Amino acid sequence: MTATVVKAGEAVEAVKDGDTVLVGGFGMAGMPVQLIDALIEHGAGDLTIVSNNAGNGDTGLAALLAAGRVRKVVCSFPRQSDSWVFDGLYRAGKIELEVVPQGNLAERMRAAGAGIGAFFSPTAVGTPLAEGKETRTIDGREYVLEYPIRGDVALISAFRADRMGNLTYRKTARNFGPVMATAATVTIAQVSEIVEIGDIDPEVVVTPAIYVDRLVEVPR
Amino acid sequence: MSSDKPLTRQQMAEIVAADIPDGAYVNLGIGQPTMVADYLKPGSGVVLHTENGMLGMGPPAVGDQIDPDLTNAGKQPVTELPGASYFHHADSFAMMRGGHLDVCIMGAFQVSARGDLANWSTGAPDAIPAVGGAMDLAIGAKQVFVMMSLFAKDGKPKLVPDCTYPLTGKACVSRLYTDVASFRIDADGVHLLDTYGISRDELAARLDVPFT
Numbered sequence: 001m002t003a004t005v006v007k008a009g010e011a012v013e014a015v016k017d018g019d020t021v022l023v024g025g026f027g028m029a030g031m032p033v034q035l036i037d038a039l040i041e042h043g044a045g046d047l048t049i050v051s052n053n054a055g056n057g058d059t060g061l062a063a064l065l066a067a068g069r070v071r072k073v074v075c076s077f078p079r080q081s082d083s084w085v086f087d088g089l090y091r092a093g094k095i096e097l098e099v100v101p102q103g104n105l106a107e108r109m110r111a112a113g114a115g116i117g118a119f120f121s122p123t124a125v126g127t128p129l130a131e132g133k134e135t136r137t138i139d140g141r142e143y144v145l146e147y148p149i150r151g152d153v154a155l156i157s158a159f160r161a162d163r164m165g166n167l168t169y170r171k172t173a174r175n176f177g178p179v180m181a182t183a184a185t186v187t188i189a190q191v192s193e194i195v196e197i198g199d200i201d202p203e204v205v206v207t208p209a210i211y212v213d214r215l216v217e218v219p220r
Numbered sequence: 221m222s223s224d225k226p227l228t229r230q231q232m233a234e235i236v237a238a239d240i241p242d243g244a245y246v247n248l249g250i251g252q253p254t255m256v257a258d259y260l261k262p263g264s265g266v267v268l269h270t271e272n273g274m275l276g277m278g279p280p281a282v283g284d285q286i287d288p289d290l291t292n293a294g295k296q297p298v299t300e301l302p303g304a305s306y307f308h309h310a311d312s313f314a315m316m317r318g319g320h321l322d323v324c325i326m327g328a329f330q331v332s333a334r335g336d337l338a339n340w341s342t343g344a345p346d347a348i349p350a351v352g353g354a355m356d357l358a359i360g361a362k363q364v365f366v367m368m369s370l371f372a373k374d375g376k377p378k379l380v381p382d383c384t385y386p387l388t389g390k391a392c393v394s395r396l397y398t399d400v401a402s403f404r405i406d407a408d409g410v411h412l413l414d415t416y417g418i419s420r421d422e423l424a425a426r427l428d429v430p431f432t
Contacts (some may be wrong), residue, residue: 027295103313103356
């Protein structure tokens with residue numbers, strides 16, 4: 001099925017109370033700002049947000065947190081110079097946090113999208129982030145068992161889409177987008193431009209359309 | 221470089237840069253390690269990796285070069301060099317974890333005599349934990365170079381028999397560059413490479429870690 005082209009508000013109706021939502025971006029690069037704004041407007045709550053950071057400033061993810069819609073954040077780096085919204089909620093005990101090393105975060109979503117049941121990672125061996133986790137020594141090296149992270153919905157930002165839903169990205173704004181697109185039941189991509197089928201060279205497609213359900217055009 | 225005074229941050233960066241093999245693939249951590257890029261020799265062929273999905277990272281972007289879609293791991297605008305490539309996060313960490321990066325350079329709170337690294341959390345009860353890519357880098361790169369001051373503000377050594385702060389990675393640090401001394405760390409222990417404004421005897425007296 002090809003992706004449907006919709007407005008942001010219609011796209012995020014896929015998000016239900018209690019959902020796990022994967023949110024792309026590394027800082028502001030690749031952050032699906034308009035989709036997050038639409039999600040705030042939509043009103044779904046009790047959400048688990050999986051993203052590299054836990055919001056910057058007062059917009060985007062930070063605004064979603066400030067609106068009280070998020071029960072738990074799964075991320076690698078919540079604490080930043082401008083993460084005051086998350087910091088306040090965390091210190092007040094109003095939000096749960098699961099800190100995951102950045103590579104494990106990406107690989108756990110990759111595993112979800114690739115149908116892998118779990119994997120042994122060398123990252124975090126001997127650290128507090130491996131406490132309570134199963135370990136195994138393979139060829140003399142110690143590994144920690146990590147489970148997939150699957151999303152109900154992924155909100156990502158890409159550069160260009162065709163009407164099938166094939167996506168290209170720009171520079172380091174690619175970051176988590178291609179991985180998250182594979183790991184959610186419904187993937188919604190905001191893109192700068194939607195072109196006709198055949199107008200993207202198949203050789204340069206980064207995210208094949210099979211992973212993309214809804215497209216929202218947000219011209220730059 | 222020898223010096224009869226403690227090194228400045230710039231001098232530390234220059235020494236680290238000189239120890240990076242030509243043609244190496246290198247990840248520079250946020251903060252002081254970023255300065256190493258300023259001292260890489262032109263023509264060294266060193267390729268910089270940034271974990272948010274790029275090889276061939278160039279100098280910081282200024283003016284019209286600034287592109288919000290092109291940042292480093294510290295989320296600062298950067299440039300791309302000819303031969304650069306982009307890839308997604310899972311690939312970026314796969315190349316790290318898979319042992320393809322030659323060197324990564326990081327800061328630290330503590331390094332142990334066995335090369336254990338502590339650089340992500342002070343373990344303070346009210347601290348908000350945040351690890352980023354440090355644990356993946358620590359165990360992924362073929363060599364981990366650490367840059368830090370050798371003594372904390374209260375005078376306590378940061379090269380210690382055992383880290384008291386939460387670990388980032390076990391037995392992963394191979395070189396330690398500080399303001400007053402540089403060390404090689406391997407399975408045999410800690411080996412002093414050079415001193416800057418401190419004598420070997422004074423160093424031995426102030427550290428609880430034996431070195432050769």
